[in-house]
Amino acid sequence: MNRPSLPVLLALVPVALAACAAPEVVEPTPIEAVAEASAKRTPNVVLMFVDDMGYGDMGITGHPTIRTPHLDQLAMDGMRFTQFVTACSVCSPSRAALLTGCYPRAMEMHRHVVFPGDPHGLHPDEVTLAECLADAGYATGMFGKWHLGHRRGMLPNDQGFDRWVGIPYSNDMAQAHRRPGNTYPYHLPFLEDGEVTEWEPDQSTFTRRLTEEAVAFMRAHRDEPFFVYVPHPMPHIPLYPGEAFQGASRRGTYGDVIEELDWSVGTLRATLEELGLEEDTLFLFSSDNGPWLPMRENGGSAGHLRGGKGTTWEGGHRVPLLAAWPGTIEGGTVCAELVTAMDLAPTVAGLCGTALVGRGPLDGHDIAPLLLGATGAVSPTEHFLYYAAKGPLAAVRRGPWKLHLESGELYHLEQDAEEQRAVQERHAELAAELRDLAVRSDAALVARARSRGEGGELAFDPALTAADASSGE
Numbered sequence: 001m002n003r004p005s006l007p008v009l010l011a012l013v014p015v016a017l018a019a020c021a022a023p024e025v026v027e028p029t030p031i032e033a034v035a036e037a038s039a040k041r042t043p044n045v046v047l048m049f050v051d052d053m054g055y056g057d058m059g060i061t062g063h064p065t066i067r068t069p070h071l072d073q074l075a076m077d078g079m080r081f082t083q084f085v086t087a088c089s090v091c092s093p094s095r096a097a098l099l100t101g102c103y104p105r106a107m108e109m110h111r112h113v114v115f116p117g118d119p120h121g122l123h124p125d126e127v128t129l130a131e132c133l134a135d136a137g138y139a140t141g142m143f144g145k146w147h148l149g150h151r152r153g154m155l156p157n158d159q160g161f162d163r164w165v166g167i168p169y170s171n172d173m174a175q176a177h178r179r180p181g182n183t184y185p186y187h188l189p190f191l192e193d194g195e196v197t198e199w200e201p202d203q204s205t206f207t208r209r210l211t212e213e214a215v216a217f218m219r220a221h222r223d224e225p226f227f228v229y230v231p232h233p234m235p236h237i238p239l240y241p242g243e244a245f246q247g248a249s250r251r252g253t254y255g256d257v258i259e260e261l262d263w264s265v266g267t268l269r270a271t272l273e274e275l276g277l278e279e280d281t282l283f284l285f286s287s288d289n290g291p292w293l294p295m296r297e298n299g300g301s302a303g304h305l306r307g308g309k310g311t312t313w314e315g316g317h318r319v320p321l322l323a324a325w326p327g328t329i330e331g332g333t334v335c336a337e338l339v340t341a342m343d344l345a346p347t348v349a350g351l352c353g354t355a356l357v358g359r360g361p362l363d364g365h366d367i368a369p370l371l372l373g374a375t376g377a378v379s380p381t382e383h384f385l386y387y388a389a390k391g392p393l394a395a396v397r398r399g400p401w402k403l404h405l406e407s408g409e410l411y412h413l414e415q416d417a418e419e420q421r422a423v424q425e426r427h428a429e430l431a432a433e434l435r436d437l438a439v440r441s442d443a444a445l446v447a448r449a450r451s452r453g454e455g456g457e458l459a460f461d462p463a464l465t466a467a468d469a470s471s472g473e
Helices: 006-012 031-040 069-077 091-100 129-135 203-220 253-274 293-298 341-351 428-447 466-471
Strands: 044-050 079-081 139-145 163-167 189-192 195-199 226-230 281-287 321-324 333-335 384-387 393-398 401-404 410-412
Touching: 044 203, 044 253, 044 341, 069 253, 069 281, 069 321, 091 129, 091 341, 129 139, 129 226, 129 341, 139 203, 163 203, 203 226, 203 253, 226 253, 253 281, 253 293, 281 341, 384 428, 393 428, 401 428, 410 428
Parallel strands: 044 226, 044 281, 079 333, 139 163, 139 226
Antiparallel strands: 079 321, 163 189, 189 195, 281 321, 384 393, 393 401, 401 410
């Protein structure tokens, strides 16, 4: 993929916002200020990727009772994307795409999630954003949930992270919330750099502990560029807000968890400000997929969007994306262009002065022109394929048009983001054209698909007995 260098991009940016426009007329950022901010040093990157948070779970996207002042401020200090989609509506495929810039189908990571007993995961030869930035001289740290395989060679420290503190798979793949004497054989470990330090840890401490670890990493590497990836395990069920947040939200326990995640955002940003690094840091916030609606009060909200986690309706794929880089990204801007999670890795790599060269072709694009507010910038994504939670191709989008393959329903997402008014009967030729595009594009992905990682030594035994797990053996 041919990508202009950052200096060339900056030279072309007259930053009168067009496709990504501020809700009100604002003074354009001078090109000299953008160039000066970027010339100081390659930016640090903080990427927070929470679990199962819906598009409608923030104050700035309209939630009436969950308080998210730090997320709202992050949006006002930077850019909010209203048509950002993840590559899948469940955990493992979504995370694989985020870190590699590739469709999960291209990596054979598209068939649902990795369970504790599974022998597979992200292939060790796949190139992650962490590996790319580590090669460019970045200190790399991950603080949270991995969920891309837990065999040796498949863990975060094997995939470019200097430091990892967190859990290997989802927090419900544990004994927590299970009755005594249950037949579920697996346990949840807490690890530091690939070694188990606790079994069945207190999940109410997760958000605080992982935030504190991220803060410590930023302090330790304040004098060099760093990449901090914070994939918080919450608000995936079971919900465990920290003690200071229990009962704090009018939304109940789910709201408590979101408000603690909001605290985490505020704490990380306050640390950057204290270290004098706020203007040297690109801060990104998003979610791996939409809300888990069957969990009822323990699940989130997709706002006005239809569906949620596990579906290919917009509520399953379209999630928040906030991006702030004070002095470089114009504050208070809103981008309504289609952007995918696969775009983030190549974009971040380019902004950091390097390029992500994967094991195979990238499916994501460099969206720096959108982030930097280049006049006339539009989405480089010509079409997007929606894969169902367990793998099959289910829908396709091109421009504003989205076709669901099984039902044949066609929607104009710019006019009907809620997917309530199907119009295929009035656009039969377009529907047929989109179906053909989806089939051909999927076939091309299948033709160049490479293998996922298989087998290898267990990093730990997830099926330890309860007695062994509690004793730490």
